[in-house]
Amino acid sequence: MFKRIALVFSLMMVSLLACAQDGETWEAGKHYTLIQPAIRTANPDKIEVAEFFWYGCGHCYTFEPVIGQWKKTIADDVAFRAIPAQWGGAMELHAKAFYTAEALGVAETMHPVIFQAMNVDRKRLGSEEEIAELFVANGVAEEDFLKAYSSFGVSSQARQANSTARGAKVSGTPSVMVNGKYMISARTAGSNANMLKVADYLVEKERAAAGS
Structure with a gap:
């Protein structure tokens, strides 16, 4: 049993590290920010990835097909939610x-x-x-x-x-929130595409934490 737990944990860590960019782990305060206090998610049984968007946002419009393809790759333990921003x-x-x-x-x-x-x-x-x-x-x-x-x-x-x-203190769109704990913007991640790479990294981080 111990060996099986160790193996699962090792696989989680390998997957987590695979989400790093050029060998560098995505860092809190640099590539994403912490949401304090954390926000309750719609389904506590899954790791939630939420996108804050606005229909009139040109960046959201170009991001839509990208995130559409990404949604097809998420695992069964991940739930996606779109949230319209309002100011x-x-x-x-x-x-x-x-x-x-x-x-x-x-x-x-x-x-x-x-x-x-x-x-x-x-x-x-x-x-x-x-x-x-x-x-x-x-x-x-x-x-x-x-x-x-x-x-x-x-x-x-x-x-x-x-x-x-x-x-979540959303100040721009598109923005991505992972499990009510982490906020990612194109500015912090470096690009819209990188937002999803950081999201994948944080999903694995949450999965590893739940597994431990």
Whole structure:
């Protein structure tokens, strides 16, 4: 039994070190920051990786296909969660649009559509009416949209997302949070792609800690 535990721990450490860049371990305070106090995750049984984003953010738009490919590689013990950032104004409307799409089961369709509308088609989506038109143009009944958009559930999710972002002290998008304990930005990691490398490193760090 002891040998088996030692072997598992050794494999964890090898995997952890493999996530280092050019042999250098990613460092707290340099490549990522600690969130204190830590934030409660949606599913405590899994290691959560959360992305804070805004549909109107050009960097988030270009990051979307990158993180989309990365999500296909995560292990079963990892959960991904997208969290819309809000700093007032239209961002609050866009956060509700995100949760409305989830509530209606059309997130896979509408998530890229909203990104496209704001970053390519240059639509501001600055009102509920504009957002409704976009949903209707993509096959959602207007009545269904309006009911979901104004629902208590969607409003509550948007408020909770804002509370989470404030607790994590998110100051820009895209940003990545690992297990409610670590915050990664493109500035600290060096690039959007490096954010995911640091995230992988921290996932292994959390996995090793749980294993020990």
